[in-house]
Amino acid sequence: MAKYEPLRRWLEDLAGCPEVTMSLADIEKVIGDALPASAYRHAAWWANETGRHVQATAWLDAGFRVDEVDRATRTVTFRVSVDQSAPQTSRRTGRHR
Numbered sequence: 001m002a003k004y005e006p007l008r009r010w011l012e013d014l015a016g017c018p019e020v021t022m023s024l025a026d027i028e029k030v031i032g033d034a035l036p037a038s039a040y041r042h043a044a045w046w047a048n049e050t051g052r053h054v055q056a057t058a059w060l061d062a063g064f065r066v067d068e069v070d071r072a073t074r075t076v077t078f079r080v081s082v083d084q085s086a087p088q089t090s091r092r093t094g095r096h097r
Helices: 002-012 024-031 037-041 054-061
Strands: 019-023 064-070 075-080
Touching: 002 024, 002 054, 019 024, 024 075, 054 064
Parallel strands: none
Antiparallel strands: 019 075, 064 075
16 A cells, blocks of 8 residues: 555545545656546546455555545545544644635
8 A cells, every 4th residue: 555655644634625536647746656447447446445455455455445436537535534524623734624
């Protein structure tokens, strides 16, 4: 998961934000590396499954799930997992988001 650790940290800093939509290019900026071609071609790459999908561990550990993948616009919407929906304080700013 080391490659996707920056994504986990970035999402964790969005504590209190119920959802976020990111372009694939923005995700690549966050992780500092290119996503594999399968992330662009296959919605299954974005499955909320650990074990087979090491990248999913990043967003699941941050309390998010992939809610929508739009391959036409190359965007992914992450939504807070139901059990993570209580308001939280951002570690970066100390304010609710």
